[in-house]
Amino acid sequence: MRAQPQRIAVVGGGIIGTAVARELAHRFDDATVTLFEKESTLAAHQTGHNSGVVHAGLYYEPGSLKARLCRTGVEKLIRYAVENGIPYDECGKLVVAQDTDEVDRLEAIFERAKANGVPHVQLLDRHRMREVEPNVRGVLALHSPHTAIIDYAALTQSLGRDLEAAGGVIRFDSEVARLDTLSSEVRVMLALPGAQGSKITEDGGTFDLAVTCAGLQSDRLAVASGLEEEPRIVPFYGDYFVAQGPAAEVVKGLIYPVPDPAYPFLGVHLTRGIDGSLMLGPNAFLSLGREKYERKIGPIGGIDLGDLGRTLGYKGFWKFASQNLRAAAREARTALSPQAFIAEAQKFVPTLDADAVSPGPRGVRAQAMNPDGTLVDDFVVTSRGRLTQVRNAPSPGATSSLAIAEHVVDTAVESLR
Known part of the structure; x- marks a missing residue:
């Protein structure tokens, strides 16, 4: 094995990037770990725009990376939350x-x-399911009593404090434009503030090892760094509606629909928030920008012409679209009509008061897609020399973050052998 790395870079201050940086700082006591984040705070994108569900691992293909890291990740997350006073x-x-x-x-x-x-999953008939959720309606339910909720942004901030306590450095407002991989080091090139089009860069330093966890920008950063273009990221936004106070009490925990294999996305569900609110959603519809969270511009939000052009110019997207016309029609209904959105939730909880529900936040999902239009379902981590990339970390990525961090660091260390 080569000498232990002394200078390590991690790109991306979402929950996975921050967890990876923390793991590296703990794994290599003598190294300086630098976390580059283009925003002024951690968890500014996918991590800070989700429902906060800690998944138990119900749906995933047995033996897949998702299934294994989800179960390991849940156990690690619970211990971390208890030890660090994070509401769970x-x-x-x-x-x-x-x-x-x-x-x-x-x-x-x-x-x-x-x-x-x-653990402890069971099937409940219509009478027993109402013992768990008195207002739910259905013919059969799967009960997962250990599925939980947490504030992932707060968790990420705590991981960031751990990183700094271990001697790591967080460089905010530092957008990485590309990484140049050399035989014995990786050079990080930063985008100058305000640079447009082909980014003007400045030297962000050289490192013995680098890991990218760029989420919505993972494919772009890979291409800019001379790596594979596939899988591509196609962004899908998900809207939430929110009920507060007494209206939220119609649901005690989480109520989900049964996934339909004919559709690529789950559909509207009901989730209690860690703050006591009730969230409905998300739906899933093509986003016109990878980082467009606005709803005030119209029902489908703001537009980034570069992002939209990249999506519409990708043959994989058109193959996906042609294969999922029914799903697109279903999601379009909830995207364009709040009444249709709320009605989807009322299928499961008819007593939900529509008048007490108001528009909530929006998230954007980094959906990795293959050229044949299929969605990349499992976690994807690749290495080339001293550069390791997290190319795909969909749900349950946040749940699995501490376990993913260990897996990513193991992969990166193996690349040094």
């Missing part, structure tokens, strides 16, 4: 079937959950 609520989850077709799929999920080692 095991409120439980029901996956609810509405008809006999969904019952068959729900029973298959139950078998998969048991294969993944999810």
Whole structure:
């Protein structure tokens, strides 16, 4: 094995990048770990725009990286939350079937959950499910009592403090334009503030090892750094609606629909927030910008012409679109009509007061896509020399973050051998 790295760079201050930087700082006591984040705070993008669910591992293919790292990640996350005083609520989850077709799929999920080692899952008939959620309606439900909620932004801030306590450095307002991989080092090139088009860069330093966790920009950073273009990122936004106070009390925990294999996205569900609110959503619709979170511009939000052009110019997107016309029609209804959005939630909780529901936040999902239009489902981590990249970390990425960090660091260290 080569000499231990003394200078390490991590790109991306979301929960996975921050967890990776922390893991590196703990793994290599004598090294200086520098975390580059283009915003002025951690968790500014996907990490800070989600429902805060800590997934138990119900759906994932047994033996997949997702399934293994989710279960390991949950255990690590619980311990970390308890030790660091981060609010964590095991409120439980029901996956609810509405008809006999969904019952068959729900029973298959139950078998998969048991294969993944999810503890204490069970199937509940319509009477027993109401003992868990008195206002829910359905014919059969899968109960996962240990599914939980947490504030992922607060968790990320805590991981950042750990990094700094271990001697690491966080460089905010530092957008990485590319990484130049040399035989014995990696040079980080930063985008100058205000640079447009082909980014004007400045030297951000040289490092013995670098890891990128760039989320919504992962494919662009890979191409700029001379690496593979695929898989591409196609952004999908997800809107939430929110109920506060007494209206939120109609749901005690989480209520989810049964996934339909004919659709690539789950559909509207109901989630209690760590703050006591009730969140409905998200839906999923093509985002016109990778980092466009505004809803005031119109129902589909703001536009980034560069992002939109890249999506529409990608043959994989058109293949995906042609294969998912029914899904697009379903999601368009909830994207364009708040009434249709709320009605999807009311299928599961008819007593939900629509008048007490108001528009909430929006998130944008970094969906990795292949040239044939298929979605990349599992975590993807690749290495070339001294540069390791997290190319895809979809849900349950946040849940699995501490376990993903260990896996990524193991992969990066192996590249040094």
